[in-house]
Each structure stands twice: as structure tokens, then as C-alpha cells.
Amino acid sequence: MSQPPAGPPLLTRPPGQQVAPRTSGRGGWAALAPALALPVVMVVVLVAVLGIGRPSRDEELAGAGDPYHPSYGASGYDAQHYLIDVTVDGTTVGGVTEMTARATRELAEIHVDLALPVSAAWVDGEEADVETWPEHDVEITPDRPVAEGRTFVVRIAYAGDPLEVAPVRGVRTPWYRQGDEQGAAGQPESSAWWFPANDHPSDPALMESKIRVRAGTQAVSTGALVSRDIGTEADWDTWHWRASQPMATYLNFVVVGRYRLEAGQVAGRPYVYAVSEALPPDQQQRLLAELAETPQWVAALEEHLGPYPFTEMGGVVPAFPFWFGGLETQTRPVYHVRSLDDRDFADTLLVHELAHMWFGDHVTLERWDDIFVNEAWASYLEWVVAEDEGGRTAQQELQRHYDGLAGRADFWRVRMDDPGAEQLFATVYERGPMALQALRNVMGEAEFTTLMREWAQRGGTASLEDFVAEARSRTDADLDPWYDAWISGTTAPPRTAAVGLG
Known part of the structure; x- marks a missing residue:
């Protein structure tokens, strides 16, 4: 993710999102007759809103254990594949998503994250009970526990x-809608607004999306475009996208509307670029020209990081504005129209989001407090x-940023x-790259370059602690002063060689 180049600073994430508790069981509230007496209705409301009399849930299974977002994700299983089959029509998003997973313990209940109302669920083909809890946690109870x-x-x-999902604490929704165009993209969450999943970066999985939309409308997502219309309906098109490598749930996205698409291959690697047709034609052309620079920036990054880790590439520019400048949605970043159309910022934005294909997508943070590794x-x-x-050297950038920020006590209070x-x-975005250039100074050029390249190629989930341990294993230099100053410190690092500023 990157910040927009102008306007008010966007320095904090949107607070966590949640929805009010809804229905429970197979029948839902529709089974209640309208003529129920008032006291009975009041009891039902208390049960639904306050949880009075509701069955308890296994709190250990209801989240992935994230220290910042304990309700995100789930435990007890390893998701392996999602088949997302949805229709987007007007204001309604709905369908059936199939998750294949392996139980890591016996499961009497299975939890997923979903903000939209659930009508039914099945486990291995048999209908299961459904209970919806706050913070878009859906509990699915099969007739028999799933064995470890x-x-x-x-x-x-x-x-x-998705826009009827009640925000709390003044949050921003990850679902956007402007005219006939809409879609989901966001961080640290977005998948719950259009498909159920174990919505935590610690559990990447393969994903396949079949998105049914009105004929003449485009639906763009991640991975390879398998087919533009796999349906047989005259008034509908189904866009089929398939990711060949696992991804964290927040790295998937969908945009639906009238888009100008360009597709082809560069050096044997397929690409899809998409720009909203709601934008003026001359702006569409400029944005497509910027997206067409993707292969050259990928090649520039490969010089430092090794082979590009995915089989596809591309980019998408919707007409609706995000709160961020760009987002590293896997294989196909989503760009803010104003940010990518800024001649002084576009190249930096492209490099940042494409670097995320290695750092953030191929190597994915393990928990949200590991944001440094992204x-x-x-x-x-x-x-x-x-x-x-x-341009300026990385060392000159370190000195420039340090000189400008050394006196900012508030800046240094935020530990890495x-x-x-919040x-x-x-x-x-500033202390992170400063810390890495300082580490380069402490380790030395050869050791740091090898570390950077091999870390970029390792793949899977990783923590900040994993990265620091890897760095320590590759050098005889004492990294304790560097760590204390740049990673855990709460004051400006001293100008000493021991911390990479000598």
C-alpha cells in the first residue's frame, strides 16, 4: 500500500470494521410470524443484539490470534483453496463460495469472516447450522465434528x-460504489465484503473467482483471465479469474463496471490492464500508458530481487477514489486515479506497488504488527x-529523511x-526504508544485497522477528544497536556507525 501524493495525510489505518449480529440457525428471523406478541419480540431482540441466551462459541477458534485485530480470521484449520462464485447486480452482491481446508485440530465449529447475510451453509455436502456473531464472524456447526x-x-x-454493512467507530468501508461502478479493495480487510474466508494474512490460499455481471460490464480480479464469459445467459457475462499462487485474503479484489481492457504478453508473461471508462478518454489513454510501464519496472526490480514471483501482472484504475494511493492486490495492483495520473508520482507509485509483489504478496506478513516486512x-x-x-542514492535519502525527522519526537515514538x-x-513508509539503509551500512554491501535478494525469494508468511533473525544469521556484525535504535527505539537514533549513521 502507498499513500496518495497530495491532500491531507493519511497516516492511520481505518479502524476495524464490524457488523451487528444478525440471524442464527438454518431458518433465520424469517421464521418468526409478524403477529408475535411484543414481549416475545423484545426477548428476540435481546437475544440477537446482546447475545442473551445464545449458545457460546469457542473464542480460540473465532480469531487468528492477531494482537491488533483479535477477531480477524479463524483458527483450527488451514485454508487451501477458495472458489468464489458471485453475482454483482445493482446494489446486491451474492452467491456461493466454496472453501477447501484441512483441519489442524478437531473442529466442532468452523469460523469464517463475512459481512453479508448468510442464507445457508454446508460442510462436505451436508447442511450445517449457522450462527452470526459481531465483527462479521460466522460460525458454522456441522452435524459431526471434523476430525483433525x-x-x-x-x-x-x-x-x-456491502454498503449496508453498518460501520462502527467511524470506519471506512472497503466497498466502493460510484455510478454503475463498484468493487472491494482495502487493507487490513476487504474480502469479508464479497466472499467468506479465513480473513487473516497468516493463512494464504489459492483463489478462483467467477463473477457474474450484466452483459457489457467488465469484472476484474486477480490472477489469470481464464474466460470472459463462461455462462450461457444472453443478458449476463461471467468473468473467470484464477490465481496460480497462494495469496492472503486481503490481496484479492474485485471491481465491476465498464472498463477499457488491454491484454497481451511481454516476454511470455501475460498482462491485463484495466482503466475505468467513466474517466475522460484522454485520461484513460494516459493511465493505460502508465500501466504499460509495468514490465519495465518489474525488470528493474528483478535486478535486485531476483525473478518476479508470479505468472501474471497488470494493474487497475477505477474511477472511484480510495483513501490510499495504491494497493498491492496480487498480480494486479489497484491504483488511485489521481495518484497514477500525477506525472511526478506515477513512477514511484508503480515501483512501490510492484515491489510489493515480492514484499507483501510473495512474502506476506504473519500478523498485522509485522507491517514492516511489507x-x-x-x-x-x-x-x-x-x-x-x-536520482539520489539510497544513502542520500537516508541522510535527507533523517535530517528532516530527527527533531520530530512524535515520529520516533512509533516503534517498528x-x-x-492506529x-x-x-x-x-519513512522509518522503514531508513532502517533498511542503515542495516545495509552496518552489514556491508555484499551481505545486505544477498539478504535482500534471498528474503524476497523465500515466499510464505514471515514476521519481523523472522527477518531480523535472518539478518543476524548472515553477518558477524553486532545488530543489537541497530535493532534498538531503528526497530524498538522510541527516540531518534544517534549519529553513530553502530546504528548505520556514522
């Missing part, structure tokens, strides 16, 4: 208007590539190993 080690399939039917590296590669292009949920997307 067993692979199982959950199918969930759902439908609703954003510090993507921001640092901006400096590295700019140096290649004849524990920034806090400062997740704040200082990491």
Missing part, C-alpha cells in the same frame, strides 16, 4: 448490499530503483516492532 488432519469443504450461500521493503525499493535511474493498530500505516 481431515480435508473438508465448506460451502456458504449469502447475499446483500511496507519498509516496498518503500526502500523506491530509493534503490530511483538511484538506478540517476509494535506500531499499534499507527499501522504511519511512520513505516
Whole structure:
């Protein structure tokens, strides 16, 4: 993720989102007759809203254990594949998503994250009970527990208007709608607004999306475009996208509307670029020209990071504005129209989001307090590539940023190993790359270059602690002063060689 180039600073993430508790059981509230007496209705309301008399849930299974977002995700299973089959029509998003997973313990209940109303669920083909809890947690109870080690399939039917999901604590919704165009993209959450999943980065999985829309409308997502119309309906088109490599749920996205698409291959690698036709034609052309620079920036990054980790590439520019400048949706970043159309910022934005294909997508943060392994590296590669292009060196950038920020006590109070949920997307964009260039100074050029390349190629989930341990294993230099100053410190690092500022 990157910040827009102008306007008010966006230094904090949107607060966590949740929905009010809805229905429970197979029948739902529709089974209640309208003529129920008032006292009975009051009891029902108390049960639904306050949880009085509701069955308890296994709190350990209801979240992934994230310190900042304990309700996000689920435990007890490893998701392996999602087949998302949805229709987007007007204000309604609905369909059936199938999740294949392996139980890592016996499961009497299975939890997923979904903000839309659920109508039914099945486990291995048998209908299961459904209970919906706050913060878009859906509990699915099969007739028989799923045994540890067993692979199982959950199918969930759902439908609703994503913009009717009640925000809390003044949050921004990850679902956007402007005219006939709409879609979901966001961080740290977005999938719950259009498909059920274990919505936590610790559980990447393969994903396949079949998105049914009105004929003449485009639906764009991640991965390879398998087919533009796999349906047989005259008035509908179904767009089929398939990701060949696992991804965290927040890295998937969907946009629906009238888009100008360009598709082809560069050096044997397929690409799809998409720009909203709601934008003026001359602006569409400029934006497509910017997106067409993707292969050259991927090649520039490969010089430092090794082979591009995915089989497809591309980019998408919707007409509706986001709160961020760009988002590293896997294989096909989503760009803010104003940010990518800014001649002074577009190249930096492209490099940042494409660097995320290695740092953030191929190597995915394990928990949200590990944001350093995503954003510090993507921001640092901006400096590295700019140096290649004849701009300031990464060392000059370190000195420039340090000189400008050394006296900002508020800036240094945000630690890199524990920034806090409300400062997740704040200082990491500047302190992160400074810390990495300082580490380069402490380790030395050869050791740091090898570390950067091999870390970028490792794949899977990783924590900040994993990265620091890897760095320590590759050098004889004492990294304790660097760590204390740049990662866990709450004051400006001293100007000493021991911390990479000598």
C-alpha cells in the first residue's frame, strides 16, 4: 500500500470494521410470524443484539490470534483453496463460495469472516447450522465434528448490499460504489465484503473467482483471465479469474463496471490492464500508458530481487477514489486515479506497488504488527530503483529523511516492532526504508544485497522477528544497536556507525 501524493495525510489505518449480529440457525428471523406478541419480540431482540441466551462459541477458534485485530480470521484449520462464485447486480452482491481446508485440530465449529447475510451453509455436502456473531464472524456447526488432519469443504450461500454493512467507530468501508461502478479493495480487510474466508494474512490460499455481471460490464480480479464469459445467459457475462499462487485474503479484489481492457504478453508473461471508462478518454489513454510501464519496472526490480514471483501482472484504475494511493492486490495492483495520473508520482507509485509483489504478496506478513516486512521493503525499493535511474542514492535519502525527522519526537515514538493498530500505516513508509539503509551500512554491501535478494525469494508468511533473525544469521556484525535504535527505539537514533549513521 502507498499513500496518495497530495491532500491531507493519511497516516492511520481505518479502524476495524464490524457488523451487528444478525440471524442464527438454518431458518433465520424469517421464521418468526409478524403477529408475535411484543414481549416475545423484545426477548428476540435481546437475544440477537446482546447475545442473551445464545449458545457460546469457542473464542480460540473465532480469531487468528492477531494482537491488533483479535477477531480477524479463524483458527483450527488451514485454508487451501477458495472458489468464489458471485453475482454483482445493482446494489446486491451474492452467491456461493466454496472453501477447501484441512483441519489442524478437531473442529466442532468452523469460523469464517463475512459481512453479508448468510442464507445457508454446508460442510462436505451436508447442511450445517449457522450462527452470526459481531465483527462479521460466522460460525458454522456441522452435524459431526471434523476430525483433525481431515480435508473438508465448506460451502456458504449469502447475499446483500456491502454498503449496508453498518460501520462502527467511524470506519471506512472497503466497498466502493460510484455510478454503475463498484468493487472491494482495502487493507487490513476487504474480502469479508464479497466472499467468506479465513480473513487473516497468516493463512494464504489459492483463489478462483467467477463473477457474474450484466452483459457489457467488465469484472476484474486477480490472477489469470481464464474466460470472459463462461455462462450461457444472453443478458449476463461471467468473468473467470484464477490465481496460480497462494495469496492472503486481503490481496484479492474485485471491481465491476465498464472498463477499457488491454491484454497481451511481454516476454511470455501475460498482462491485463484495466482503466475505468467513466474517466475522460484522454485520461484513460494516459493511465493505460502508465500501466504499460509495468514490465519495465518489474525488470528493474528483478535486478535486485531476483525473478518476479508470479505468472501474471497488470494493474487497475477505477474511477472511484480510495483513501490510499495504491494497493498491492496480487498480480494486479489497484491504483488511485489521481495518484497514477500525477506525472511526478506515477513512477514511484508503480515501483512501490510492484515491489510489493515480492514484499507483501510473495512474502506476506504473519500478523498485522509485522507491517514492516511489507511496507519498509516496498518503500526502500523506491530509493534503490530511483538511484538506478540517476536520482539520489539510497544513502542520500537516508541522510535527507533523517535530517528532516530527527527533531520530530512524535515520529520516533512509533516503534517498528509494535506500531499499534492506529499507527499501522504511519511512520513505516519513512522509518522503514531508513532502517533498511542503515542495516545495509552496518552489514556491508555484499551481505545486505544477498539478504535482500534471498528474503524476497523465500515466499510464505514471515514476521519481523523472522527477518531480523535472518539478518543476524548472515553477518558477524553486532545488530543489537541497530535493532534498538531503528526497530524498538522510541527516540531518534544517534549519529553513530553502530546504528548505520556514522
